[in-house]
Amino acid sequence: MSFDLGPALLFCPADRPDRYRKAADRADAVIIDLEDAILPANRARARGALIxxxxxxxxxxxxxxxxxxxxxxLDLAALAETAYRIVMLPKTVDASQLRQLARFEVVALCETAAGVLAAxxxxxxxxVVALMWGADDLVASLGGSSSRFADGSYRAIARHARSAVLLAAGAHGKAAVDGVxxxxxDLAGLAAEVADAVASGFRATACIHPSQVAVIRDAYRPTADEVAAAWALLEAAxxxxxVFAYQGRMIDSPLLRHAEAVLRRAAPTDPSGAVTD
Structure with missing residues (x-):
């Protein structure tokens, strides 16, 4: 099993079926949310909308x-009446929980202290096809009150959890999804955070508003100059x-793999670096 839905995953409340199609049209994939986005009193109605x-x-x-x-x-009973086969499991804390979803592909959300340690x-x-992490539920599970500083940057505990989940996913050949x-x-702040996610190795980023989709896509899509540079480096290799010297740098196998990663994220290109549609 693999996870390759595209970089921008947009949450949509399950009790708002009027938004389903709009979300699907705007994002690479939709996360229909039966959990945090729904008041408990509305979950039965949300499951009906899902079906x-x-x-x-x-x-x-x-x-x-x-x-x-x-x-x-009740959610599993509703899913049995649909064709959906990719499930996000919130507050995953140990591997045994995944066995209750054996017939599904699962994005495991590690958003508590126990979940991060068990990643x-x-x-x-x-x-499990992917791991995702969540900063605010994590801090809540620790009795804290904020995952970020006033300037929007993550506190150390959130950065540690983000890295731990990314490493766990990579160690087992699974995709990692960055949190919302x-x-x-603050689209500039989002762009900076997604740029870091891309450079670090995340496969996708979840978002909560359609205006964030284009920013995420732009960050994951290499520029024409980046594609051309990657092609040139691989051709030189x-x-x-x-090991060889190239434009003043020592180039070895890891740097070639970096270039290959750029090309995997690119739209189809020709060797000149021109992007083709």
Missing amino acids: GHPLDPERTIVRVNPVGTPDFA PSIAAEPN FLAIP ASEDG
């Missing part, structure tokens, strides 16, 4: 409620044997 307003199951993730809650069993064993489960950026008007 009655289908989207493309290949581009849709359903966030269910945590294992052990009454809503979890390596969670990532190892065969039905809640300051909706083809005539070299081992």
Whole structure:
């Protein structure tokens, strides 16, 4: 199993079926949310909407409620009446929980202290296709009050958890999804955070508003200059044997893999670096 839905994953409340199609049209994939975006009193109605307003199951993730809650069993019953097969499991804390979703592909959300510490064993489960992390639930699980400083940057505990989840996912060949950026008007702050996610190795970023989608896509898509530079480096390497000097830098295998990663994120290109549609 692999996870390649595109970089911008947009949350949509499950009790707002009027937004389903709009979200699907604007984002690479939709996360229909039966958990945090829904008041408990509205969850039965939300499950009915999930069943009655289908989207493309290949581009849709359903966030269910945590294992052990009454809503979890009801969510699974609703899913049985749909074609959806990709589930996001919130507050995942150990690998055994994933076995209750054995027939689904699972994005495991590590957003508590226990979940972050268990991320390596969670990532190892065969039905897990991706790990995601969440800063605010994590800080709440620790009894804290804020995951970020006043300037919008993450506190050390959040940065540690983000890195731990990314490393756990990578160690088991699974994708890592970066968490949401809640300051909706701050598109510059979002762009900086997504640029860091891309450079660090995240495969996608979740978002909460359609205005954030284009910023995320732009950050994951290399520029024409970056694509051209990657092609040029790999072409230079083809005539070299081992480590070599290139434009004043020592080039070895890891740097070639960086260039290959740029090309994987690019739109189809020709060797001149021109982007083709």
